[in-house]
Ligand code: HEC
């Protein structure tokens with residue numbers, strides 16, 4: 001008798017939870033950032049990257065201190081970055097200019113790019129540290145793509 005009551009209780013609670021779940025199920029239009037059904041082939045508007053040449057662009061504001069600065073110029077002609085060919089270094093690897101007055105057309109990588117952060121030493125090496133070799137791992141160019149979701153973030157400086 002007791003077992004019967006317990007079993008009925010279990011069956012009822014499972015049935016109840018199924019009903020509740022059916023009501024709160026997330027439909028496919030709200031599952032991701034895409035605003036169309038998963039069965040559609042979306043055709044978002046095309047966007048383009050800046051066409052400004054390196055040396056002819058303006059540096060962009062930094063969203064917060066310490067952020068890798070955004071790339072203000074086009075980079076398609078310098079990609080891909082491979083072990084034998086990293087053209088970003090040709091212009092940005094100017095350790096002697098670090099700490100000097102900024103000059104038109106010069107944008108030296110900062111000191112941090114020459115310090116191996118895996119060790120305890122804060123010493124600056126003569127060479128770019130390997131962990132900083134693939135610049136686009138941290139620095140990104142900008143396009144005119146609209147934000148996927150509303151964003152109320154404000155720049156801090
Ligand atoms: C022909 C020289 C040249 C090449 C090659 C080049 N840059 Fe630049 N870059 C500059 C100059 C000069 C600036 C400063 C803005 C300007 O004058 O266009 C700059 C700006 C930047 C900035 C912003 C710096 C800041 O203080 O806000 C980043 C980040 C950057 N470049 C990354 C890259 C990466 C990554 C590559 C390779 C994919 C690259 N650059 C290739 C010359 C170059």
Ligand code: HEC
Pocket residue numbers: 066067068069088089092107108109110111112113128131132133134135136137138139
């Ligand atoms: C692991 C991430 C990372 C990689 C990889 C990286 N950077 Fe940076 N970079 C940063 C950060 C973070 C800053 C800003 C803070 C700082 O200066 O350390 C910065 C700053 C800069 C600046 C601005 C310097 C200044 O004085 O404000 C330039 C230019 C730059 N990087 C170029 C490059 C280039 C070119 C490469 C590739 C050879 C590269 N970075 C690779 C993270 C990275």
